[in-house]
Amino acid sequence: MTSTNNPKAFPLNLPEGDAELLLDELQTRLREGRRLFAEVGQILAEIESRGVRDLYGYNSVAAFYEHVARVPRAEAQRVTGRALALNSRRARDGTTIDPVAPLTGESASTGALAEAGIDRIVTVMKRLPDHLDADERLEAEKGLVELAGVARPRDVTMAGTDLLARHDPDGKPKDDPEPKRQRSEFWLRQKRTGRWDMRGNLDPETGARLNALLVPRAYPAPGEVADDRAPAERRGDAFAEIVDLAEAGPDIPAPRQTAEQVTEEPQPAQPSEEPASRPKPSQMPPQGRQSPYRGSEGVQKATAAERSRNVAHLRPPRWWARLSRPRSGNATQPQKPLTA
Numbered sequence: 001m002t003s004t005n006n007p008k009a010f011p012l013n014l015p016e017g018d019a020e021l022l023l024d025e026l027q028t029r030l031r032e033g034r035r036l037f038a039e040v041g042q043i044l045a046e047i048e049s050r051g052v053r054d055l056y057g058y059n060s061v062a063a064f065y066e067h068v069a070r071v072p073r074a075e076a077q078r079v080t081g082r083a084l085a086l087n088s089r090r091a092r093d094g095t096t097i098d099p100v101a102p103l104t105g106e107s108a109s110t111g112a113l114a115e116a117g118i119d120r121i122v123t124v125m126k127r128l129p130d131h132l133d134a135d136e137r138l139e140a141e142k143g144l145v146e147l148a149g150v151a152r153p154r155d156v157t158m159a160g161t162d163l164l165a166r167h168d169p170d171g172k173p174k175d176d177p178e179p180k181r182q183r184s185e186f187w188l189r190q191k192r193t194g195r196w197d198m199r200g201n202l203d204p205e206t207g208a209r210l211n212a213l214l215v216p217r218a219y220p221a222p223g224e225v226a227d228d229r230a231p232a233e234r235r236g237d238a239f240a241e242i243v244d245l246a247e248a249g250p251d252i253p254a255p256r257q258t259a260e261q262v263t264e265e266p267q268p269a270q271p272s273e274e275p276a277s278r279p280k281p282s283q284m285p286p287q288g289r290q291s292p293y294r295g296s297e298g299v300q301k302a303t304a305a306e307r308s309r310n311v312a313h314l315r316p317p318r319w320w321a322r323l324s325r326p327r328s329g330n331a332t333q334p335q336k337p338l339t340a
Helices: 019-050 052-056 061-069 073-086 102-108 115-127 134-148 153-167 204-217 231-248 259-264
Strands: 185-190 196-201
Touching: 019 052, 019 061, 019 073, 019 102, 052 061, 061 073, 073 102, 073 115, 102 115, 102 134, 115 134, 115 153, 134 153, 204 231
Parallel strands: none
Antiparallel strands: 185 196
């Protein structure tokens, strides 16, 4: 059976069997497209000279091209950066800004250079040392332009590397930044559910000390009853036990208060009938996990009220207390801030 699917005619109606003609037509279209794209760069440079904000209300020519051409932001920045590097433009004060690679811009306007080769040449021209005069820079750029017209971008990169090695063997000095001092950080916030979320970044010494306190208290509870807590739950119970031990310690520090807070927010007076001496704990709390899983029948888990004993007066004031105080010269009372 003979197939009736006939091949469609070529869109350009070129004769079949002529490979040289196809190649010539392809190169012609590529050259024409590159030439038109170079004209797009010239238009973008002129828009930059006249002021893209005054003309179209955009903050930069890259943002303008991104919306007009409907391209990604990275591509818009590459296109506009290439356009400003190849074409001269005027500054706001009227002075003329010379292009970084003038010979490359002239050759690109004819469609002889591809965009990748142009970017390689512009990168090399920006890295050339300042002690080269104009003639030496033009001679170096001329060699790269001639190579980019017949070679691949990787060949232009290799030639540019050799060029920089000859004119600037030492390279630009790199600034050695001072080592940044890393301090311990800790974040604690309360969720809408009432639970607390915390995370932090501790120095090696503090992290090792905290880990030494958590590890022995986070072991599964021995005994006949199986410990069904997950490892994270055991660590949470161990951290809660460490908080209990720190809170029950006799040397718990008071929160820092500034002189302004002390004068404007005095603490309430103590009652006259106060016992002469408070009973001190006879011994330190036992070092070990005091939970129902350890087999101690008389020890129960501390409630929230017991955990907050003797520390209610140590709570710092609200964060908006300083903002809600009336200022001098303002007779009206400030509005109370919204709180959760």
